[in-house]
Amino acid sequence: MLVSNPTKVWWPDDGITKLDMARFYDGLWTKLRPWLRDRPLTAERCPDGMLGSCFYQKDFALDGPPAGTPRLRLRAASTGKDVHYLVGGSRATLAAMVNLGCIAIHVMSTRASNMRDADWLAFDLDPSSGEFADAARAGLALRPLLDDARLTSFPKTSGSRGLHVFVPLRAGQSLDEARRVAVAIGEELARREPKLVTVAHRKSARGGRVFADAFRNGYGQTIVPPYSVRRRPHAVVSTPLAWDEVSPRLDPSRFTIRTLDRRLAKADPWAAFWRTRQSLRNVAM
Numbered sequence: 001m002l003v004s005n006p007t008k009v010w011w012p013d014d015g016i017t018k019l020d021m022a023r024f025y026d027g028l029w030t031k032l033r034p035w036l037r038d039r040p041l042t043a044e045r046c047p048d049g050m051l052g053s054c055f056y057q058k059d060f061a062l063d064g065p066p067a068g069t070p071r072l073r074l075r076a077a078s079t080g081k082d083v084h085y086l087v088g089g090s091r092a093t094l095a096a097m098v099n100l101g102c103i104a105i106h107v108m109s110t111r112a113s114n115m116r117d118a119d120w121l122a123f124d125l126d127p128s129s130g131e132f133a134d135a136a137r138a139g140l141a142l143r144p145l146l147d148d149a150r151l152t153s154f155p156k157t158s159g160s161r162g163l164h165v166f167v168p169l170r171a172g173q174s175l176d177e178a179r180r181v182a183v184a185i186g187e188e189l190a191r192r193e194p195k196l197v198t199v200a201h202r203k204s205a206r207g208g209r210v211f212a213d214a215f216r217n218g219y220g221q222t223i224v225p226p227y228s229v230r231r232r233p234h235a236v237v238s239t240p241l242a243w244d245e246v247s248p249r250l251d252p253s254r255f256t257i258r259t260l261d262r263r264l265a266k267a268d269p270w271a272a273f274w275r276t277r278q279s280l281r282n283v284a285m
Contacts, residue, residue, distance in 0.1 A: 002095075002099070003018060003019050003022045003095075003098070003099055004099055005018060006018055006019035006022075007019065008048075008049070009049065010046070010048075010049025010050055010103070010235075011049060011050045011233075011234065011235050012049075012050070012051065013050075013233065013234070014234055014235065014258065016235050016257065016258070018049070018098070018101075020257065021098055021103070021229065021235070021257070022095060022098045022099070024229065024257045024260075025094055025095070025098055025229075026091070026094070026095060028227050029091050029094065031226070031227055032094065032225070032227055033089070033091075034274055035088075035107055035225035035226065035227075036088030036089060036093075036094065036105070036107065036225070037088060037089040037111075038087060038088070038089055038111040038112050038113055039087065039088050039089075039107045039108055039110075039111055039112065040072050040074070040085035040086070040087060040088075040107075040108050040110075040112055041085060041086045041087070041088050041097070041105060041106065041107060042056055042057065042058050042085070042105075042106040042107075042222050043056070043057045043086070043097050043100060043102040043105065043106075044056055044102060044103055044104040044105070044106060044231070045057055045100055045101040045102050045103075046101055046102075046103045046231050047100075047101035048101075049103075050231060050232075050233070050235075054103075054231060056106075058083050058085060059083045059084055059085075060084050060085070060086050061084060068092075069086050069087070069090065069092075069093045069096065070086075070087040070089070070112070071084045071085060071086060071087060072084070072085045072087050072112040073085075074115075074220065085112075087112045088105075088107070103229050103230065103231050104159070104224050104228050104229060104230050104231060105224065105225065105228050106222035106223065106224055106228075107222055107223065107224075107225050108220065108221065108222055109121075109122060109175070109178070109216075109217060109221075109223075110175060110219075115175075115219070116174060116175055116176075117171065117172060117173060117174060117175060118169055118173050118174070118175045118178035118217065119168070119169060120166045120167055120168050120169055120178075121151075121166065121167035121169065121178050121181065121182045121217060122164060122165070122166055122167075122182070122216040122217055122223050123142060123164065123165040123166075123167075123182065123185070123186065123212060123213070123214060123216075124158070124162060124164055124211075124212075124213040124214075124216050124223060125138045125139055125142070125162050125163045125164070125165065125197075125210050125211075125212060125213075126158075126161070126162045126210065126211045126213055127161055127162060127210045127211075128203065128206045128207070128208050128209055128210065128211060129208050130161050131161070132157075132161055132162070132163070132248075132250065132251070132252050133248035133249070134196070134209075134210050134248075135158075135161065135162045135163040135210055136163060136246050136247055136248045136250060137196060137210075137248055138163070138189070138193070138196055138197050138210040138212065139155055139163045139165055139246050140246060141189060141192065141193045141196065141197065142165055142185070142189050142212075143155075143165075143243060145185055145188060145189055145192075146165070146167060146185070149185070149283045149284075150278075150282075150283075151167045151278055151283065152167070152168070152276050152278065153165050153166065153167050153243075154166045154167075154168070154240065154269070154270050154273055155240075155241045155242075155243060155245075155246050156226055156238055156239055156240045156241055156270075157236075157237075157238055157239045157241065157250075157252035157255060158224065158230075158238055158252075159224060159228060159229070159230035159232065159236050159237055159238035159239070159252070159255075160230055160232055160236070161252075163246070164223065164224075164238070166273070167278065168273050168274065168276045168277060168278060169277065169278055169279070169280065170277030170278055170279055171277070173279065173280050175217070175218075175219055177280050178217050178280065179214070179215070179217040179218050181280050181283050182214035182216075182217045183199075183214045183215075183217075185214070186199050186212040186213075186214040187199055189212055190212060195209070196209060196210060197209055197210050197211075197212050198210070198211055198212070199211070199212055199214070224238050225238070226238055226239070226240045226270065227239070227260075229257060232253070233253070234253065234256045234258070235256050235257040235258070236252065236253050236255060236256050237255050237256060237257060237260050239252070239255040239260065239263065240268065240269050240270040241269055242269035245269070
C-alpha cells in the first residue's frame with residue numbers, strides 16, 4: 001500500500017495520520033467490499049484532514065488517478081455533461097482514494113451494471129437540532145412503520161449527528177419504486193410525529209425537527225456506507241447498530257477509528273443484511 005505523505009496529521013487532536021486512515025480502511029476491506037463492489041463512488045476529499053477544507057468529487061477523468069480503476073460514464077441532468085464515476089470493488093481503488101485525501105466514501109444504492117434497480121432503501125434522519133437524541137427518537141418511530149410494512153430494517157450511526165436506516169432489497173426492485181416507497185414512508189412518519197419529524201426541504205421550514213430525507217434513494221444520489229470514516233472530531237465512524245442499541249442516550253462519537261476494533265470483536269448486528277432480500281411489491285403506502 002503506497003501512501004504519499006504518510007505522516008501528514010489529519011486529526012491533530014488525536015495524532016491520527018493519513019497512514020492511520022489508509023491502514024484502517026485496508027484492515028476493514030472484507031467488510032467494506034460488499035458496499036463498494038460495482039458501485040459508483042463519490043469521494044469527499046479533505047487533503048489537509050479535519051481542519052482543512054473539503055470538496056466532493058464525482059468526476060474522475062479517464063486519464064486521471066487512480067490509473068486502471070473502472071469508470072462509469074453518466075450524463076448529468078443538471079449540466080448535460082458526462083461525469084466519469086469511479087467504480088468500487090478493488091482494494092487498490094480504495095487505497096488510491098485515501099491517497100487522494102478521501103475521508104468519507106459515498107456510494108449509490110445502485111450498481112454500475114444496473115443503474116435502474118436499488119439494493120436498499122435508505123432513510124437519512126437528520127436532526128435540525130444537531131442532537132443525535134432526536135434522530136434516535138425519529139428512528140424508533142420509523143421502525144414500527146417498517147415493521148408494519150413487513151420490511152426488516154437495519155440502523156446505523158451516520159458518523160455525524162444523524163441516524164441512517166437501511167432496508168435491504170432483493171434483486172429487481174426498481175429505483176423509482178424504492179424512491180416512491182421511501183418518500184411515502186417518510187411522509188407517513190412526519191404525519192404521525194409532526195412535532196418530531198418533517199419532510200420539508202427548506203431548512204427554515206423544519207423548525208428544529210428531524211428531516212426524514214428519503215431522497216437519498218433518487219437516481220445518482222449517494223450516502224455513506226457502514227464503516228465510512230467522517231470528517232468529525234476524533235475520526236468518527238458510521239457504525240452498524242442493533243435496534244435495541246438505538247437510544248437517545250447513545251453517544252455515536254464513541255465509535256472512532258481508534259475504538260472500533262473493540263466493537264468489531266462483538267457480534268455484527270448487520271450480519272444478515274445481505275441475506276435479507278425483500279420485495280416492495282406488496283408495500284401499501
